[in-house]
Amino acid sequence: MLKKKIPLLLLVILQFLLSTPPAIFAQEFVGGLRKVTGLGTIIRDGQQIIAKDGIRIKMGDKLITGKNGALGVIFTDNTRISLGANSEIHIDQYAFQPTQGKFAFLTELIQGTASYISGAIGKLSPKAVKFKTPTAIVGVRGTRFLVKTAPKD
Amino acid sequence: MYIFFRLLPALLSAVLFCGCVDQHIEPIQPIQSEPIQSIQPPQEKKDLFILLPDKNGKVGEITISNRACTTILSKANESVQVSKNKVPPRTSILSQREVQRKFHDTLQAIPGTADQYILYFYPGTSKLTKNSQQQLPLILKRIKKRLPCEISIIGHTDTQASSEYNLALALQRAIHVRNQLLAIGVPRELLEVSSHGETDPMIPTRDNVKEPRNRRVELFIR
Known part of the structure; x- marks a missing residue:
């Protein structure tokens, strides 16, 4: 009796294993690169990826542009950010799960210039949006802004 | 002697004045903490x-x-x-x-805004209305034009029936739209499906209200 059930159980487990990766996969990417010009790099888990249109972004990524570089990111909630030349931004936290009321958007501009245009997170949960710079933290009420950090010596 | 008395107010006021000056100088002294100021950079970064x-x-x-x-x-x-x-x-x-x-x-470098499409369904089903079904080829065209892009397919319901039921129904609707797009040639890796159930209505209503405009899938091409 029990023996008969084991293959069925295995099948269920196998199905579960097969079905989960795409779900995780879908959640891992928080956005994608657009309008990449010049030299840009993504640093992910210590590895360098050359920035190109269409490359997907994960939480924890560090985006860096070179001397003539610029790039844009559109997130899954339609938040948009862009970087000018010689800039670096870190995507520290991102969560967009409206059914669970889970929202987070924390980015950190290390240096350079950036723009921010809010998406659904900024509309549904403005308090969840934090944009850090070397001197201050920006809080947003559904809008767009620009930041330029002091030049590094 | 007389001269002394005549000078006394002057002397007194001189002493007083000196005292005042003394008092005046003293608070200045702590400001001699110049070394601290010179340690700081001349201009703070802004x-x-x-x-x-x-x-x-x-x-x-x-x-x-x-x-x-x-x-x-x-x-x-x-x-x-x-x-x-x-x-x-x-x-x-x-x-x-x-x-x-x-x-x-x-x-x-600011990315373009996402294109939004709204597809509607017959009540309680994941069957697209006739009008919405006809929009699919247009959506395919738009996706091809926007490549490289990503597509979010978000299912919604009205507030008729329980919230758990609606969460599942909204997901079915989103999956149905995904399958339809796959069938006409949209690459699978671009499509991302999710369900907001009855939590994110287009037209806010009380619970258990039929509202055709809330029975929908929102599709974003980013």
């Missing part, structure tokens, strides 16, 4: 923040908090330079030209 109007001309608001205080920007092109520790100077309005000059490359 980041520049500018609030821009939205596309429809509406102006929102941002708050900028450093260690000293929080500054609010609420006017179009209002800007402020903020250092780490000090209360920032007054905000000022920048000209459009100045904004363009400082942020030309950054503004150029």
Whole structure:
């Protein structure tokens, strides 16, 4: 009796294993690169990826542009950010799960210039949006802004 | 002797004056903490923040908090330079030209807005209305035009029936739209499906209300 059930159980487990990766996969990417010009790099888990249109972004990524570089990111909630030349931004936290009321958007501009245009997170949960710079933290009420950090010596 | 008495007020006032000067000098002395000042860099580093109007001309608001205080920007092109520790100077309005000059490359790199499509369903089913079904080829065309892009397919319901049931129904609707798009040739890896159930209505209603405009899938091409 029990023996008969084991293959069925295995099948269920196998199905579960097969079905989960795409779900995780879908959640891992928080956005994608657009309008990449010049030299840009993504640093992910210590590895360098050359920035190109269409490359997907994960939480924890560090985006860096070179001397003539610029790039844009559109997130899954339609938040948009862009970087000018010689800039670096870190995507520290991102969560967009409206059914669970889970929202987070924390980015950190290390240096350079950036723009921010809010998406659904900024509309549904403005308090969840934090944009850090070397001197201050920006809080947003559904809008767009620009930041330029002091030049590094 | 007489002279002495005549001079006494002058002497007294001289002593008083000296005392005053003494007192005056003393508080100055602590300011001789110049070494501390010279240790600090001559100019503190400042980041520049500018609030821009939205596309429809509406102006929102941002708050900028450093260690000293929080500054609010609420006017179009209002800007402020903020250092780490000090209360920032007054905000000022920048000209459009100045904004363009400082942020030309950054503004150029802003990704285009997402295209939004709304597809509607027959009540309680994941069957697309006739009109919505006919939109699918148009959506395919748009996706091809926007490549590289990503597509979010978000299912919604009205508030008829339980919220658990609706969460599942909204997911079925989103999956149905995904399958339809797969069938006409949209690459699988671009499609991302999710369900908001009855939590995110287009037209807010009380619970258990039939509302055709809420029985929908929202599709974003980013």
